[in-house]
Amino acid sequence: MPLQIAPSLLSADFLELGKDVAMLNKSADIIHLDIMDGTFVPNISFGFSVVEPVAKAARIPCDAHFMVTNPEKWVDRCAAAGVSMMSFHLEAAGRKTRSILRDIRAHGMKAGLAINPDVPVDKLFPYIGAADYFLIMSVFAGFGGQKFIYESLDRVWELRQRLLRKGNGALIEVDGGVNEGNAAALADAGAEILVAGSSVFRSEDPAKTISALRNCR
Numbered sequence: 001m002p003l004q005i006a007p008s009l010l011s012a013d014f015l016e017l018g019k020d021v022a023m024l025n026k027s028a029d030i031i032h033l034d035i036m037d038g039t040f041v042p043n044i045s046f047g048f049s050v051v052e053p054v055a056k057a058a059r060i061p062c063d064a065h066f067m068v069t070n071p072e073k074w075v076d077r078c079a080a081a082g083v084s085m086m087s088f089h090l091e092a093a094g095r096k097t098r099s100i101l102r103d104i105r106a107h108g109m110k111a112g113l114a115i116n117p118d119v120p121v122d123k124l125f126p127y128i129g130a131a132d133y134f135l136i137m138s139v140f141a142g143f144g145g146q147k148f149i150y151e152s153l154d155r156v157w158e159l160r161q162r163l164l165r166k167g168n169g170a171l172i173e174v175d176g177g178v179n180e181g182n183a184a185a186l187a188d189a190g191a192e193i194l195v196a197g198s199s200v201f202r203s204e205d206p207a208k209t210i211s212a213l214r215n216c217r
Contacts, residue, residue: 003217009050012201017050039069062084063193071100075107087113097127112134114137115136117137121159128163137174157190188217
């Protein structure tokens with residue numbers, strides 16, 4: 001599968017959000033929406049007052065990454081907004097994880113399961129078959145602009161090997177510190193969706209940077 005680039009709007013210029021979404025419609029594969037509640041993570045980002053108009057304007061899939069407690073509360077509204085992909089954290093969901101994944105799928109969205117760098121990657125293994133994609137955080141959830149944790153490459157590789165052994169087609173997404181310097185290594189390890197924030201929106205030519213990331217190999 002070709003590498004897909006999912007720029008994170010968390011790093012966009014919110015005074016120019018309409019222009020940035022129009023640019024992503026032409027240049028990117030997915031629009032990544034980081035939703036934080038100030039409880040599961042120490043920061044607050046944005047809510048449905050941003051998600052809904054962005055999803056309406058988007059011509060490519062929107063991927064909502066919920067870094068919140070009680071993610072199950074937002075499945076209905078995500079689907080109603082037109083979000084195509086919804087992920088949440090295993091650490092936040094606990095025993096509710098499998099039922100939330102089922103609910104996301106029942107609402108017609110792709111279901112994703114995320115973990116922070118301090119959660120062993122094998123904690124995802126029981127959910128192979130229940131999730132459409134897995135999100136490996138290569139920084140700690142909650143803030144943009146963090147440095148990439150290189151041990152994430154081993155985690156991506158380990159998950160990819162387990163998926164292959166299971167014959168499962170779930171995708172691996174990586175979020176955090178992704179740039180042109182590590183994109184190829186991530187792709188080689190088995191990642192298929194790269195979330196990039198600062199490296200895209202702080203570049204002189206975001207569309208060119210997206211293309212470079214997609215064609216990193």
